Amino acid sequence: MPIACKLEVVRLENDMKKSLFVKRAQLVSLINLIAQSGIIVTGAVVRLTGSGLGCPTWPNCAPGSLVPVASQVEGFHKYIEFGNRLLTFVVLFASVALLITAVISKVKKLNIWSALPLLGTLLQAILGGITVLTGLNPFTVMFHFLLSIILVAISTLIYRFWSKDKPLKINSSIIRNYIKFFTLSGFIVIILGTITTGSGPHSGDEIATRFNIDTRTIAWIHADSVLLFIGLLIGLILFVKTNKELNSLTRLLNSLIILCLIQGLIGYTQWFTNLPWILVGFHVLGSVLIWINLMLIFEKSIYSLKNSIKQI
Numbered sequence: 001m002p003i004a005c006k007l008e009v010v011r012l013e014n015d016m017k018k019s020l021f022v023k024r025a026q027l028v029s030l031i032n033l034i035a036q037s038g039i040i041v042t043g044a045v046v047r048l049t050g051s052g053l054g055c056p057t058w059p060n061c062a063p064g065s066l067v068p069v070a071s072q073v074e075g076f077h078k079y080i081e082f083g084n085r086l087l088t089f090v091v092l093f094a095s096v097a098l099l100i101t102a103v104i105s106k107v108k109k110l111n112i113w114s115a116l117p118l119l120g121t122l123l124q125a126i127l128g129g130i131t132v133l134t135g136l137n138p139f140t141v142m143f144h145f146l147l148s149i150i151l152v153a154i155s156t157l158i159y160r161f162w163s164k165d166k167p168l169k170i171n172s173s174i175i176r177n178y179i180k181f182f183t184l185s186g187f188i189v190i191i192l193g194t195i196t197t198g199s200g201p202h203s204g205d206e207i208a209t210r211f212n213i214d215t216r217t218i219a220w221i222h223a224d225s226v227l228l229f230i231g232l233l234i235g236l237i238l239f240v241k242t243n244k245e246l247n248s249l250t251r252l253l254n255s256l257i258i259l260c261l262i263q264g265l266i267g268y269t270q271w272f273t274n275l276p277w278i279l280v281g282f283h284v285l286g287s288v289l290i291w292i293n294l295m296l297i298f299e300k301s302i303y304s305l306k307n308s309i310k311q312i
Contacts, residue, residue: 022162025101025105026159026162028094028098028101029101029159029161029162030159031097032094032095032097032098033152033155033156033158033159033292034094035095036094036095036117036121036148036152037155037288037292039087039088039091039124040145040149040284041281041285042084042087043084043144043148044280044284044285045080045084046080047141047202047203047204048278048280048281049077049080049277050077050204050205051074051076051077051081051204051205052081052131052141052204053074053081053132053204053205053207053208054068054074054077054078054079054080054081054082055068055085055132056074056132057132057133058129059129061078061081061082061085062078068082085128088121088124088125088128091121092122094117095118095120096118098114098118098158099117099118102114102115107309109308110158113154113158113161113309114158116151116154117151117154117158120147120150120151120154121151123147124144124147127147128144131144135205135208136203136204136208136209137209138199138203138208138211139198141194141198141204142194142195142198145194146194149288152288152291152295153291153295156292156299157295157299160296160300160304160305161304161305161309165248165300166306167299167300167301168246168248168249168300169245170245170246170301171245172243175246178232178235178236179297179298179301179302180298182229182233182236183294183295183297183298183302185225185228185229185232186291186294188225189225189229192222193222193287195213195218195222196215196218196219196222197280198210199211199212199213199214199218200215202277202280223267226264229260230264233253233256233257236253237257240253246301248300249300249301252296252297252300253297256290256293256294256297259286259289259290260290262286266279266282266286267283270283
């Protein structure tokens with residue numbers, strides 16, 4: 001076989017191996033994103049069912065036992081809380097797999113980014129323990145949630161690194177700054193949402209303290225921030241309609257406006273129906289989905305790991 005043919009065969013084999021690795025990396029990064037997002041929802045279920053102190057100590061579930069024991073007075077709550085603790089290991093394994101994938105890729109800067117979900121998961125375990133040992137202090141509960149939101153944002157950026165889609169190149173500083181402010185407003189909505197929750201009835205346990213804030217007042221402020229976010233979203237849609245270079249954002253913006261409408265319907269319904277825990281749970285799920293969608297827009301238009309890291 002001529003040397004040129006041999007070289008072509010080797011090149012094709014390397015391309016196939018690289019393509020297969022990228023597909024596996026995409027799957028690993030997606031699993032990590034789902035795990036980091038899912039633990040937020042299951043953590044909310046723990047709180048909403050009053051199971052936050054189902055395991056009243058940490059790292060044990062009961063004094064002298066890592067697992068629930070029949071003599072615990074917490075009833076079924078101990079199994080809900082312990083089940084959520086076990087799910088932490090799923091998140092841990094997913095984050096470890098993500099880091100291993102990055103190391104195999106030999107992209108050094110990606111190693112740093114991919115280490116963050118693992119470090120964050122370990123920090124979450126410690127913060128979760130502090131939350132239990134402080135009797136579900138609303139400040140620790142809030143930071144527990146917000147750290148997860150940050151980990152979801154990082155995981156979304158990593159997931160997009162392995163995708164085939166190319167990020168936009170937006171030359172207009174006005175549009176870029178607008179999208180940055182839009183993303184910041186979304187994060188502020190989430191922060192105000194956690195404060196609203198921290199002053200409401202779903203504390204995770206009947207003995208847990210709450211923020212000394214009038215629930216109705218903070219709920220109004222939270223709703224006002226949502227209206228600002230929706231207004232900015234409509235403005236961004238108009239930007240896209242009048243700028244061809246932004247056309248690739250259309251699908252993400254359409255899905256975001258649908259999610260926001262559903263989220264708003266759930267939000268007002270839960271408020272006027274006395275905050276049933278199942279609706280509050282769906283509201284938490286909605287906030288996670290909206291945040292992921294928002295980060296996809298941010299990644300595609302403002303900051304992409306593909307632009308800052310040389311891809312394999």
